[in-house]
Amino acid sequence: MTSPNLLILYVENALESARFYKMIFGTAPLIQSPGFVSFRFDNGLGLGLWATSSSEFVSGGTGHRGEIAIVVDEDAQIDRLHEEWSAAGVAIEQPPFTAAFGRTFVALDPDGHRIRVCPPDK
DSSP: OOOOOEEEEEESOHHHHHHHHHHHHTSOOSEEOSSEEEEEOTTSOEEEEEETTSTTOOOSOOSOOOEEEEEOSOHHHHHHHHHHHHHTTOEEEEEEEEETTEEEEEEEOTTOOEEEEEOOOO
């Protein structure tokens, strides 16, 4: 079986986006250049931030068609992250509420990519 291990978001400014993600993830990027930044996490997943201004970027697509999900175990953790990110100036698209799958909220990165904080699947 082939398992995905890297997500890539196309961003306006890779270094600006790296500062944002460093703040919310609490970890520094593994690789950093003006056109591309990469984070690696303990669970093996990587996140790449690829600047659309990079000469190596080629894409016919536009828009934000997905979201990054950060799964946390307890409602109190979800509310605490919302409070911390709001205080840090992170744009909140959808404030905390209880959906059919549990407590959740959605934040936006500097390019408008959605970041959902939610509980694990039951």
